[in-house]
Amino acid sequence: MEQKRLLTESPFLDDARRPGVCVAGGQGAYMNTSEALRSLDLSPAKGKRVLLKPNAGRIAPMGSGVVTNPMVVAAVADAFIKAGAVVAIGESPIAGVQTHEAFDAAGITEIARERNLPLIDMDARKFVVVGVPEGKAITRLKLCPDVLDHDILVSIPVMKMHMHTGVTLAIKNMKGCLWRRSKVDLHMLPPVEGYEEKSLDIAISDMAGVLRPHLSVIDGTVGMEGLGPSAGSAKPLDVVVVGVDAFAADAVACRLMGIDAGDVPHLRLGAERGYGVLDMAHIAVTPENWLARASPFAKPPSDLALEFPRVKILDRQSCSACQSTLLLFLRRYGDKLFDYFPEESRPCMALGKGHDEVPVGTICLGNCTARHREKGIFIPGCPPVASEILHAISGTDQNDDRDAHSDAGRAWDKE
Numbered sequence: 001m002e003q004k005r006l007l008t009e010s011p012f013l014d015d016a017r018r019p020g021v022c023v024a025g026g027q028g029a030y031m032n033t034s035e036a037l038r039s040l041d042l043s044p045a046k047g048k049r050v051l052l053k054p055n056a057g058r059i060a061p062m063g064s065g066v067v068t069n070p071m072v073v074a075a076v077a078d079a080f081i082k083a084g085a086v087v088a089i090g091e092s093p094i095a096g097v098q099t100h101e102a103f104d105a106a107g108i109t110e111i112a113r114e115r116n117l118p119l120i121d122m123d124a125r126k127f128v129v130v131g132v133p134e135g136k137a138i139t140r141l142k143l144c145p146d147v148l149d150h151d152i153l154v155s156i157p158v159m160k161m162h163m164h165t166g167v168t169l170a171i172k173n174m175k176g177c178l179w180r181r182s183k184v185d186l187h188m189l190p191p192v193e194g195y196e197e198k199s200l201d202i203a204i205s206d207m208a209g210v211l212r213p214h215l216s217v218i219d220g221t222v223g224m225e226g227l228g229p230s231a232g233s234a235k236p237l238d239v240v241v242v243g244v245d246a247f248a249a250d251a252v253a254c255r256l257m258g259i260d261a262g263d264v265p266h267l268r269l270g271a272e273r274g275y276g277v278l279d280m281a282h283i284a285v286t287p288e289n290w291l292a293r294a295s296p297f298a299k300p301p302s303d304l305a306l307e308f309p310r311v312k313i314l315d316r317q318s319c320s321a322c323q324s325t326l327l328l329f330l331r332r333y334g335d336k337l338f339d340y341f342p343e344e345s346r347p348c349m350a351l352g353k354g355h356d357e358v359p360v361g362t363i364c365l366g367n368c369t370a371r372h373r374e375k376g377i378f379i380p381g382c383p384p385v386a387s388e389i390l391h392a393i394s395g396t397d398q399n400d401d402r403d404a405h406s407d408a409g410r411a412w413d414k415e
């Protein structure tokens, strides 16, 4: 397999020791983005191939807070086209989601069509292996090859809380450049010796050592608070954050969300290694009154069991796809569980690969729990589909639409 080195310096970098970040708000997605981008000289992009990487990793509409607003993507595309760049838009979504369906749902297909821009399903071609020389949790990544075909990579995430990683912003959005299911590998790593942080957080900071955007445009038009990345609540903010240093842009977005970026492990670890600046004292934010646009985002519960106390959730080293499935199931069908379990009981639901044992009668969720299938009710899938959990429990015919997109991918569709 091929080894490639990826990271190149941003052609837009002003002062690496005191990076600039611009915040624009109050004018709608397109105008906010255009105004914030005017703080930069994009002329180095002339004649370059620019890949825009929004967050279209799930099937969700504009305004849901799940996916990047298409008018933010449109404004970035227009700015680069004006600068003489050759622009494309690419994504590799979560397992079970078809890229073009996600683009369609988000409204990104339309803005690409209007501008005659290619929309790239980055999962379509075979991966390229990239070494991670400073990696503590990972030593290589399987990368979508389209990333290497472009000169400039622009991260365009939507501003979200994340139940595993604190937030998902410009750095975390790069995980959508990892090939197909290899994203899940980052959720399945063993603990890293000498670190208190989760291996997932360490792996994301490892990833940032080789895969950082040359420009970050963070869409806070409508973000997501609470149970992000997919089962939270929409949070309208009408703001866009633009920065060349992705860590600095993320730090500013965190402040707008009412969070200290130093409390976000993958950002803190990456900044400690010198991949970017988090210290607000060393970030030049414009305009001066930018913090007037801040509005605290509700945090995700640290323990899902708190939100669903009638169910005993046994989570050992699961990944967010299975957790999204579980959340969706509990929110849609949680009450129906008690049609099949005694009211006074507290049904056990297990997910993740780390269970040595589970209690008899446990609902085992996802292929990671397959070895405990004899103990109770097993719902296959990686991730499984939420509606099938109820079918399995009730013993009714399963709608075994395994080729259809998983409910985890449609987690925005809450009743």
Ligand code: SF4
Pocket (backbone or CB within 6 Å): 184, 317, 318, 319, 320, 321, 322, 351, 352, 353, 365, 366, 367, 368, 369, 381, 382, 383, 384
């Ligand atoms: S079964 Fe669930 S926890 Fe295991 S890898 Fe698949 S999605 Fe992740």
